[in-house]
Amino acid sequence: MNQPMTPDKLLLIIALGAYTIAALALVGYFFTRQPALRSVGVPLVVLGCVAQFAQLVARYEMTGVWPLLNLYGSLSLFAAVGVLIFIIFAIKYDLWFAGGFVVAIAALFLAYATTWNEGTMPAVPSLQSYWAKIHVPLVVSSYGAFLVSFVLSGLYLVRYYVERALAKTAALATAGGQAAAGATGGWLASMPSLPQLDVLTYRAVAIGLPLLTLGIITGAMWAHEAWGAYWQWDPKETAAMSSWIAYAIYMHLHTRGSWKGLGSAWIVFGSFFIVIFTYLGVNIWIHAGLHAYQR
Amino acid sequence: MEARVAVRDLYEDFVRTFGNVLFAVCLFVVWGIFTLIGVIVEQGLDASAYFQNYAAPVARAIVRLGFDNIYHSFWYVGIIGLILLSLTVCTFKRVIPARLPPLRPVKIDKIPLNMQVKVAGTVADVRAKVDAFFRSRGWQVRERTFDGTEWIFADKFNWARRGVLIAHLGFVIIAAGATIYWARGFAGETAIVTGQTMEIPRTHALIRLDSFAYKIQPISTKSGMVYQPIDYVSHVTVTGNDGKAKAETIRVNQPIDIDGTLYYQASYGFAMRFDVLHNGVRVANLSGRTLMDGEALDIPGTPKSVQYARFVPTVDRVTGQPGPDPRVNDPAVVLNVFNQGSEIGAALVPLQTWIDLGGGWKVVPHQYVLYTGLQYRYDPGAVIVGIGAFVLLAGLVIAFHFLPARLYIKVDEADDGMATVGIAATTVKGYDIYEKQFSDLKTNLEGAL
Ligand code: HEM
Numbered sequence: 001m002n003q004p005m006t007p008d009k010l011l012l013i014i015a016l017g018a019y020t021i022a023a024l025a026l027v028g029y030f031f032t033r034q035p036a037l038r039s040v041g042v043p044l045v046v047l048g049c050v051a052q053f054a055q056l057v058a059r060y061e062m063t064g065v066w067p068l069l070n071l072y073g074s075l076s077l078f079a080a081v082g083v084l085i086f087i088i089f090a091i092k093y094d095l096w097f098a099g100g101f102v103v104a105i106a107a108l109f110l111a112y113a114t115t116w117n118e119g120t121m122p123a124v125p126s127l128q129s130y131w132a133k134i135h136v137p138l139v140v141s142s143y144g145a146f147l148v149s150f151v152l153s154g155l156y157l158v159r160y161y162v163e164r165a166l167a168k169t170a171a172l173a174t175a176g177g178q179a180a181a182g183a184t185g186g187w188l189a190s191m192p193s194l195p196q197l198d199v200l201t202y203r204a205v206a207i208g209l210p211l212l213t214l215g216i217i218t219g220a221m222w223a224h225e226a227w228g229a230y231w232q233w234d235p236k237e238t239a240a241m242s243s244w245i246a247y248a249i250y251m252h253l254h255t256r257g258s259w260k261g262l263g264s265a266w267i268v269f270g271s272f273f274i275v276i277f278t279y280l281g282v283n284i285w286i287h288a289g290l291h292a293y294q295r
Numbered sequence: 296m297e298a299r300v301a302v303r304d305l306y307e308d309f310v311r312t313f314g315n316v317l318f319a320v321c322l323f324v325v326w327g328i329f330t331l332i333g334v335i336v337e338q339g340l341d342a343s344a345y346f347q348n349y350a351a352p353v354a355r356a357i358v359r360l361g362f363d364n365i366y367h368s369f370w371y372v373g374i375i376g377l378i379l380l381s382l383t384v385c386t387f388k389r390v391i392p393a394r395l396p397p398l399r400p401v402k403i404d405k406i407p408l409n410m411q412v413k414v415a416g417t418v419a420d421v422r423a424k425v426d427a428f429f430r431s432r433g434w435q436v437r438e439r440t441f442d443g444t445e446w447i448f449a450d451k452f453n454w455a456r457r458g459v460l461i462a463h464l465g466f467v468i469i470a471a472g473a474t475i476y477w478a479r480g481f482a483g484e485t486a487i488v489t490g491q492t493m494e495i496p497r498t499h500a501l502i503r504l505d506s507f508a509y510k511i512q513p514i515s516t517k518s519g520m521v522y523q524p525i526d527y528v529s530h531v532t533v534t535g536n537d538g539k540a541k542a543e544t545i546r547v548n549q550p551i552d553i554d555g556t557l558y559y560q561a562s563y564g565f566a567m568r569f570d571v572l573h574n575g576v577r578v579a580n581l582s583g584r585t586l587m588d589g590e591a592l593d594i595p596g597t598p599k600s601v602q603y604a605r606f607v608p609t610v611d612r613v614t615g616q617p618g619p620d621p622r623v624n625d626p627a628v629v630l631n632v633f634n635q636g637s638e639i640g641a642a643l644v645p646l647q648t649w650i651d652l653g654g655g656w657k658v659v660p661h662q663y664v665l666y667t668g669l670q671y672r673y674d675p676g677a678v679i680v681g682i683g684a685f686v687l688l689a690g691l692v693i694a695f696h697f698l699p700a701r702l703y704i705k706v707d708e709a710d711d712g713m714a715t716v717g718i719a720a721t722t723v724k725g726y727d728i729y730e731k732q733f734s735d736l737k738t739n740l741e742g743a744l
Contacts, residue, residue: 122512122514122523122525125524125525125526125527125546125547125548125560128547128548129548131548195727195730196727198727199727199728202724202728206695206696209691209695210688210691210692210695213684213687213688213691214688217681217684217685217688220680220684221681224677225548225549225550226547226548226559227559227561227670228482228550228557228559228561228670228671228672229482229672229674230674230677230680230681233333233338233366235333235334238330238331238333238334238366239330239331239334241330242327242330242331242334245323245326245327245330246327248323249320249323249324249327251695252316252319252320252323253316253317253320254724255316255724256316256317257725260725274331282334
């Protein structure tokens with residue numbers, strides 16, 4: 001069946017295409033530091049992100065229904081905000097080298113999002129509220145920031161363990177060991193240092209955690225208005241609280257010298273899985289409670 | 296005497312444990328795990344449901360440990376209590392000393408972020424210039440003399456040192472608000488049939504349902520026809536403490552407030568008026584009653600009863616079975632028939648037709664009447680929880696985004712008419728986070744002096 005190409009579909013294809021090529025180019029850049037790859041990747045990241053936001057606006061314009069109420073729209077925004085926050089970080093702290101990983105994950109989520117596209121439906125009564133326009137973007141934006149912190153902590157761990165392995169081989173003092181150091185030295189050495197990666201991860205969580213806090217607060221205010229209680233111990237809100245607790249643990253450990261760095265990088269890395277569980281797992285595997293996405 | 300020593304030791308151990316951030320983190324971990332258990336184990340079911348869903352030992356553990364209602368269990372409330380206790384101890388033992396240290400001299404070269412700048416001029420001149428440099432850049436500058444040595448302390452975002460305290464205070468306020476609800480609040484549900492007036496227990500408000508309306512829109516999607524609810528509205532007349540009756544409308548997302556208690560649109564349903572016929576004659580004292588779904592009607596002089604199980608708004612004309620459309624087209628009811636308390640059959644009975652129970656008895660579902668399901672809640676702590684939440688948020692933003700830094704500055708005389716400016720920097724988040732700003736500061740300072 002040949003369906004007509006609507007503006008939102010076109011924008012989606014542009015976003016997915018741009019992200020895919022950008023991811024390949026920037027992963028290449030990560031390993032080779034070829035400036036040409038960066039020059040290809042960076043504009044495409046920006047293009048993909050703009051196309052994504054334009055796509056969400058186009059869908060709102062075309063349907064008149066706030067596009068974030070189903071998993072398709074929500075996951076699209078997640079990918080878009082994740083990339084947007086990354087772009088801001090990349091400009092501020094010169095992080096384009098990590099862009100390939102962020103954009104690749106965003107593209108995967110966006111592709112997955114399209115499988116949840118079931119057309120447009122008017123909102124059920126409980127979702128017809130201005131709170132939907134505040135609460136959902138805030139929570140999803142916090143997930144976007146956590147995505148960035150996930151990639152940065154992942155890079156911390158990569159650098160830490162590769163360096164340690166190199167140090168071990170170097171300690172063996174074989175010629176082979178030195179060759180290995182030479183082979184990885186390029187991309188490894190041009191990454192920020194471990195303490196810098198630690199600080200960058202902290203900065204990403206420092207964006208995500210207040211956003212999640214505000215997201216939970218606005219959710220509670222909405223619940224107060226719609227369901228009669230600001231907190232219902234509904235699986236979704238409780239799972240969000242677990243994510244909040246995980247990042248609060250990180251923030252506390254990060255004040256302790258001995259946990260800064262490796263320990264806290266692992267916690268940020270792991271916490272993202274709780275976020276994904278909150279975001280998708282609760283709806284897909286657990287009874288969805290009051291937060292079932294509208295289908 | 297020994298008892299006193301023992302108590303003091305105990306107290307010291309308590310303070311050492313509860314004042315330790317790692318201990319607090321352990322409490323957080325347990326809190327997080329309990330919270331996740333409640334997400335994974337469905338809450339509030341019957342004990343038997345857990346035995347159906349889980350292996351017997353697991354189910355027994357869930358029920359015995361209260362994991363079926365974990366958020367109100369002793370464990371859960373207890374862990375939050377311990378967190379609050381730890382928070383209080385930490386505030387005095389760690390946070391205040393760590394975040395609000397007094398001005399004191401330091402060994403500049405022992406602090407990782409330090410610099411020495413050599414400048415021409417007398418010590419007094421250079422000190423004045425350094426002072427002016429930092430003041431003009433928004434630093435709070437203070438001078439102190441310790442053992443005859445003059446120190447300059449320059450602070451950025453000194454006020455933000457209180458961010459952690461504010462975040463912690465927010466958490467305490469939230470806990471206080473939640474406790475107020477627990478002590479003085481209440482909540483409940485009520486169903487009101489059209490035309491009926493209900494007195495709400497505890498608040499004694501009177502609510503009459505004048506009419507209920509719903510709007511449902513059929514939408515065809517890829518996976519078939521979906522009936523999307525669009526609106527539920529209760530038109531009610533309410534009488535509160537002032538004794539005056541007022542017309543009000545309750546919608547989803549638009550609760551009403553009667554004397555501080557909020558009433559919410561929660562659900563709706565179909566009550567049913569039945570007629571009972573015996574040998575073709577309408578039995579007046581059994582007829583005309585309105586039953587809610589789940590209620591039953593005893594047939595006098597027989598061991599039988601008829602339960603109104605549920606309403607079927609639309610019977611599929613082709614199959615004769617309940618159809619998916621929740622709008623009322625061809626309505627019917629599902630009736631369960633009981634004999635001496637055990638179910639002997641069920642039937643789908645269209646409205647205005649009957650079910651024959653034998654012995655000359657017939658029951659006719661005569662007419663449906665809409666009812667509204669309202670939830671009500673009195674929560675005198677809600678405002679406090681709200682305030683606490685925003686205090687917490689403000690604390691997080693301050694703690695994460697305003698980095699208090701303190702510079703320890705000493706100007707010493709050097710040879711040939713020069714002076715050395717020694718500067719060390721500390722922040723509340725260690726040194727790595729301030730490296731770049733510190734080296735920029737050095738460049739600027741060297742340029743300015
Ligand atoms: C759920 C409640 C809590 C919240 C929202 C919270 C929030 C925070 C925040 C935002 C920070 C600053 C982190 C940073 O600047 O990087 C912090 C630090 C800290 N928190 Fe908490 N916290 C909570 C519970 C606790 C508890 C129970 C303790 C008890 C041990 C505690 C002790 C501390 C300490 C000692 C610091 C660091 C002080 C320092 O070394 O500079 N917090 N907290």
